[in-house]
Amino acid sequence: xxxxxxxxxxxxxxxxxxxxxxxxxxxxxxxxxxxxxxxxxxxxxxxxxxxxxxxxxxxxxxxxxxxxxxxxxxxxxxxxxxxxxxxxxxxxxxxxxxxxxxxxxxxxxxxxxxxxxxxxxxxxxxxxxxxxxxxxxxxxxxxxxxxxxxxxxxxxxxxxxxxxxxxxxxxxxxxxxxxxxxxxxxxxxxxxxxxxxxxxxxxxxxxxxxxxxxxxxxxxxxxxxxxxxxxxxxxxxxxxxxxxxx
Amino acid sequence: xxxxxxxxxxxxxxxxxxxxxxxxxxxxxxxxxxxxxxxxxxxxxxxxxxxxxxxxxxxxxxxxxxxxxxxxxxxxxxxxxxxxxxxxxxxxxxxxxxxxxxxxxxxxxxxxxxxxxxxxxxxxxxxxxxxxxxxxxxxxxxxxxxxxxxxxxxxxxxxxxxxxxxxxxxxxxxxxxxxxxxxxxxxxxxxxxxxxxxxxxxxxxxxxxxxxxxxxxxxxxxxxxxxxxxxxxxxxxxxxxxx
Numbered sequence: 170x171x172x173x174x175x176x177x178x179x180x181x182x183x184x185x186x187x188x189x190x191x192x193x194x195x196x197x198x199x200x201x202x203x204x205x206x207x208x209x210x211x212x213x214x215x216x217x218x219x220x221x222x223x224x225x226x227x228x229x230x231x232x233x234x235x236x237x238x239x240x241x242x243x244x245x246x247x248x249x250x251x252x253x254x255x256x257x258x259x260x261x262x263x264x265x266x267x268x269x270x271x272x273x274x275x276x277x278x279x280x281x282x283x284x285x286x287x288x289x290x291x292x293x294x295x296x297x298x299x300x301x302x303x304x305x306x307x308x309x310x311x312x313x314x315x316x317x318x319x320x321x322x323x324x325x326x327x328x329x330x331x332x333x334x335x336x337x338x339x340x341x342x343x344x345x346x347x348x349x350x351x352x353x354x355x356x357x358x359x360x361x362x363x364x365x366x367x368x369x370x371x372x373x374x375x376x377x378x379x380x381x382x383x384x385x386x387x388x389x390x391x392x393x394x395x396x397x398x399x400x401x402x403x404x405x406x407x408x409x410x411x412x413x414x415x
Numbered sequence: 416x417x418x419x420x421x422x423x424x425x426x427x428x429x430x431x432x433x434x435x436x437x438x439x440x441x442x443x444x445x446x447x448x449x450x451x452x453x454x455x456x457x458x459x460x461x462x463x464x465x466x467x468x469x470x471x472x473x474x475x476x477x478x479x480x481x482x483x484x485x486x487x488x489x490x491x492x493x494x495x496x497x498x499x500x501x502x503x504x505x506x507x508x509x510x511x512x513x514x515x516x517x518x519x520x521x522x523x524x525x526x527x528x529x530x531x532x533x534x535x536x537x538x539x540x541x542x543x544x545x546x547x548x549x550x551x552x553x554x555x556x557x558x559x560x561x562x563x564x565x566x567x568x569x570x571x572x573x574x575x576x577x578x579x580x581x582x583x584x585x586x587x588x589x590x591x592x593x594x595x596x597x598x599x600x601x602x603x604x605x606x607x608x609x610x611x612x613x614x615x616x617x618x619x620x621x622x623x624x625x626x627x628x629x630x631x632x633x634x635x636x637x638x639x640x641x642x643x644x645x646x647x648x649x650x651x652x653x654x655x656x657x658x
Binding site: 186 | 463
């Protein structure tokens with residue numbers, strides 16, 4: 170079974186400065202049978218989204234199994250829109266990640282409305298970090314305001330995965346990405362409430378080992394078909410990709 | 416009386432937290448516009464991402480500014496595993512001071528790795544500037560000062576924690592402070608009266624804070640010209656061995 174990783178980062182890690190390159194990611198993909206990864210840059214996520222996007226643009230050009238995720242910062246709406254125009258339209262970029270510029274602080278509708286309005290034309294999924302209940306609630310508000318777009322909750326609410334799942338049950342354009350809490354029950358709960366077709370696999374590399382998240386999915390008390398959806402099928406539908414390598 | 420002005424507290428680079436325009440060109444223009452001869456500068460990449468990448472960027476960018484910017488290194492204790500000789504290597508590569516950002520990076524001053532770093536700093540004769548803008552910061556630093564000879568500069572002392580800073584500075588002659596957060600009328604004069612003009616260093620926080628505001632505050636302070644000269648440049652010059 171092929172796997173699609175919708176959420177990995179490459180670059181030197183914050184704090185430690187350990188390099189995690191595209192070559193490292195490629196090795197990891199091979200090890201875990203990941204056919205395709207959607208990547209952003211560590212520095213793009215931590216402090217400089219423009220520099221990060223430029224780095225990713227180079228990487229995806231030379232790695233067909235990797236697609237970019239454009240990172241934008243809600244504090245810089247004009248520059249964010251410039252980044253979107255530069256990259257989101259490209260086939261080598263699959264998604265947009267909206268950040269607040271501060272780790273642990275979520276984005277809000279008020280602060281992201283301008284950027285999201287500009288994103289309407291691109292029809293590509295929008296990622297939102299959702300490490301806790303507050304972030305999930307804010308993401309839900311955004312998703313309701315932009316019902317035409319798909320929003321992927323990275324980390325599916327962390328320890329508040331029940332809340333995130335219940336929100337997604339009511340807001341049909343929310344998709345849950347399974348990195349985050351290691352609760353053994355969350356995959357089954359989410360599959361039962363929203364269906365595995367709205368759950369996607371993201372490794373969270375280089376901060377989480379893929380074995381942990383894949384193990385969480387494989388160990389869940391759900392059908393094999395549901396597991397295939399989470400690890401591959403849901404992402405194919407979300408990004409409108411044909412089956413098998415293109 | 417014309418003063419030689421050296422700004423001990425400047426930053427450049429990306430700033431994701433709020434909207435801010437902080438390219439190095441803006442910093443050098445501000446220094447020039449306000450008659451600041453030199454500044455001690457650091458890239459925000461080292462503060463917000465990781466110190467390896469940040470220090471490399473600081474060194475590269477400062478070297479391109481014709482001597483106007485003096486490179487400052489940083490190390491995030493959360494990513495420091497006791498690499499022996501790190502401080503010496505950074506000094507050898509051209510860094511003239513170290514800065515630490517416990518408030519920004521959310522670690523405490525009794526962090527074991529930070530204490531290891533301070534041990535490491537003892538072997539190099541460069542000053543260390545530590546974020547100290549909140550109540551409790553000077554006291555927390557005092558708890559790890561014992562027996563150390565390194566010169567510490569408390570960054571961001573304000574009206575709120577000045578009494579605390581003065582208390583620490585009275586007990587530890589190797590502790591100084593900068594002027595970045597001084598705003599209250601008469602605070603600089605009071606500080607100079609309490610600890611002496613040779614213990615206060617001009618630092619603006621530019622590009623995060625206004626250089627004009629910080630400089631105007633010191634220029635207008637009711638202290639002797641000799642004291643002003645020391646604060647504006649003499650003290651940091653002495654600490655850096657002539658800058």
